[in-house]
Amino acid sequence: MADPLRVVHYINQFFGGQGGEEAAAAPVSLSEGPMGPGRALQQALGADGRVTHTLICGDNFFNERTDEALAAITAHLETARPQVVVAGPAFGSGRYGLACAQVCLAAQKLGIPAVTAMDAENPGALNHRTQVVMVPTGETAAGMAEALAGVARLALKLGRGETLGPASREGYLPQGRRVPFDRGRPGHLRALDMLLDKLHGRPFQTEVPVQMPDRVAPAPPIADLSRATIGLVTTGGLVRKGNPERAVSRMASRFHRHSVKELESLSGNDWEAFHAGYFNHIVNSNPNYILPLSFMRDLQRMGAIGDVFEWMYALPGVGTSVANSRVMGREIAQDLKAGGVDGALLVST
Amino acid sequence: MGIPVGMISAIYELPLNTGANRVIRGARIEHVCGDPALGPEKDYAYGMRIVKAAIETLQTPVERPTLFNPLEMDPLPHLATAEAPHAT
Numbered sequence: 013m014a015d016p017l018r019v020v021h022y023i024n025q026f027f028g029g030q031g032g033e034e035a036a037a038a039p040v041s042l043s044e045g046p047m048g049p050g051r052a053l054q055q056a057l058g059a060d061g062r063v064t065h066t067l068i069c070g071d072n073f074f075n076e077r078t079d080e081a082l083a084a085i086t087a088h089l090e091t092a093r094p095q096v097v098v099a100g101p102a103f104g105s106g107r108y109g110l111a112c113a114q115v116c117l118a119a120q121k122l123g124i125p126a127v128t129a130m131d132a133e134n135p136g137a138l139n140h141r142t143q144v145v146m147v148p149t150g151e152t153a154a155g156m157a158e159a160l161a162g163v164a165r166l167a168l169k170l171g172r173g174e175t176l177g178p179a180s181r182e183g184y185l186p187q188g189r190r191v192p193f194d195r196g197r198p199g200h201l202r203a204l205d206m207l208l209d210k211l212h213g214r215p216f217q218t219e220v221p222v223q224m225p226d227r228v229a230p231a232p233p234i235a236d237l238s239r240a241t242i243g244l245v246t247t248g249g250l251v252r253k254g255n256p257e258r259a260v261s262r263m264a265s266r267f268h269r270h271s272v273k274e275l276e277s278l279s280g281n282d283w284e285a286f287h288a289g290y291f292n293h294i295v296n297s298n299p300n301y302i303l304p305l306s307f308m309r310d311l312q313r314m315g316a317i318g319d320v321f322e323w324m325y326a327l328p329g330v331g332t333s334v335a336n337s338r339v340m341g342r343e344i345a346q347d348l349k350a351g352g353v354d355g356a357l358l359v360s361t
Numbered sequence: 362m363g364i365p366v367g368m369i370s371a372i373y374e375l376p377l378n379t380g381a382n383r384v385i386r387g388a389r390i391e392h393v394c395g396d397p398a399l400g401p402e403k404d405y406a407y408g409m410r411i412v413k414a415a416i417e418t419l420q421t422p423v424e425r426p427t428l429f430n431p432l433e434m435d436p437l438p439h440l441a442t443a444e445a446p447h448a449t
Contacts, residue, residue: 230382231363233420242416245366248393294391300408301392304369307412314440317416345363353364355419357412358381360370361390 016062017171020094021050022085022115024108028068036107038070040084042092049156053098056164061171065092067115071107074114081111082118089122096171101129101159102136104151109136116144125170129159132185145176146185226338231355240354243321244272245344247329248295248302248361249287260328262288265336267327267344272320277306289330290361302359321353329360367415367429369393377426383418386430387411413437 025035027048046054046063054063067088074081089097097119099112113136116126120143129147130137137146147162149155162183169176177193179186195202202219209216234240251259257268272278278299285292285302300306308320325344332340348356368376371387387393388407395408414431421429 225379227380228382229363230423230425231365233365233422235420237416237420240419242419290390292391294397298392298395298397301394304394304408304412307394307409310409311412311416311437311440316413316437316440349364355365355367357415357419358366358368359387359393360368360372360376361393 016057016060017095017168018093019053019057019061019063019167019171020065020067020089020092020097021046021053021063022067022069022097022099022112023048023050024074024102024105024111025068025070026108028066030068030070036070036072037076038068039073040067040069040081040088042067042088049101049160052157053160053164056160057168060168061096061164063098064094069111071105071111074111075107078114082114085115086118086122089119089124094119094124096167097124097126098163098167099126099128101147101149101153101156101163102131102134103129103149103153103155103159104131104134106135109134110139112136113140113144113146116140120144125173127163127166127170127184129163137185141185142187142189145170145187147183148185225334234355237317238315239318241319241321241352242308242317243323243325243348243351243353243356244303244305244308245325245356245358246303246360247327248359249285249289249292249328249330250278250283250295250299250303250324250326251286253282253284255284255286259286259326261286261330262328263331263333264327264329264340267325267340269323269325269347271322272305272324273322275305276309278303287328287330287361289328295361302361304357304359308357318354321348321351321356323347323351365419367418369411369415373428377428380426382423382426383415383421384426384428385411385415385418386428386432410436413440 025038030038043066047066050063050066099115102109102112109130112128116128119126127145129149131151132148149159176182178191206216280297283299285295295301311317367383368381369385369387370376371390373384373386376384388396394411395404411431413436414434417436418429
């Protein structure tokens with residue numbers, strides 16, 4: 013029988029027995045052998061793997077001094093030379109989840125495969141699940157045994173250099189990649205099976221799942237509009253006449269911002285639409301149809317709003333990937349917040 | 362804490378289904394805030410109604426993606442008599 017795989021386990025100060033919040037500032041430390049949930053991990057690994065070391069770091073230390081924590085962890089991993097790294101499970105704990113995900117990324121940078129486990133809504137999963145193998149768990153440690161069983165199975169596979177199959181089969185969070193495998197039955201027959209199941213009201217599993225959009229908690233309303241600064245954003249492809257910034261007309265990966273500080277209205281002499289998804293000629297005659305500056309200035313004069321934010325933001329919203337949309341949306345939102353904006357209107361063609 | 366965003370769109374099902382929380386029904390894809398076919402005065406009034414409704418949503422609490430139809434609202438009623446004649 014082959015030697016057991018060398019496993020290094022990362023846990024936080026709580027699971028490491030150092031304490032709760034009062035110990036969350038604890039720096040990175042390394043101990044030999046398994047600790048806390050590592051003992052159950054060791055049991056789940058059986059004779060195939062051996063937890064040689066446990067890395068412990070306080071959740072606050074990791075998240076406040078991330079570079080320092082990762083440098084220490086990287087140094088320990090280089091010394092301990094594990095064949096696979098296990099982090100967590102972090103369940104619903106946000107700081108711990110972020111730490112686990114980043115420890116896995118650090119291991120992967122060293123060429124060491126890694127696996128963690130957490131709730132699918134954990135910020136660590138929301139930010140890193142496309143880059144790190146994550147076993148889904150519930151929000152609390154009640155699911156520890158089940159989580160560790162999944163983690164141990166995947167850790168052994170990864171440590172042996174095996175390629176993982178699809179997420180749904182292997183039991184990790186989908187990473188947004190397609191992994192082909194043989195289903196043992198041709199597509200047209202599977203489609204007919206599915207149709208029959210549907211017609212008979214039997215459960216069936218689609219092979220083309222639709223990615224559900226993110227849910228964003230609604231922001232609270234503005235208490236006093238008459239003092240509020242309102243930002244304007246459009247996905248209608250608004251550009252300066254002649255498009256001197258050379259904005260694209262589709263599949264945007266960046267947005268442009270323009271000052272409207274001195275403007276009362278948008279004139280077709282100075283602005284136009286450059287957008288591959290609709291006929292632009294009406295907007296070209298009156299760009300306020302997609303960025304309602306003229307109306308906003310009137311509302312400002314009437315005292316309905318306090319001010320129009322000095323910058324407006326524009327991009328063509330056609331063929332844009334969800335990933336790019338998310339990045340641009342975040343950047344625009346950060347800019348608006350940094351500028352003291354209280355609310356925004358987004359006009360979408 | 363986030364800031365509220367009113368999303369004006371003629372294809373309002375799309376933002377509703379993708380999780381935008383304050384959605385205002387716009388006129389048409391090619392002229393979201395108004396309608397040139399109505400002539401300058403009514404075009405302006407229609408656009409103003411849409412933008413007022415959008416502003417009103419920013420002071421309206423919502424709990425989930427919610428559609429606001431400017432034609433079924435009386436947005437910012439305290440301004441109803443004070444519309445400026447500033448045409449676009």
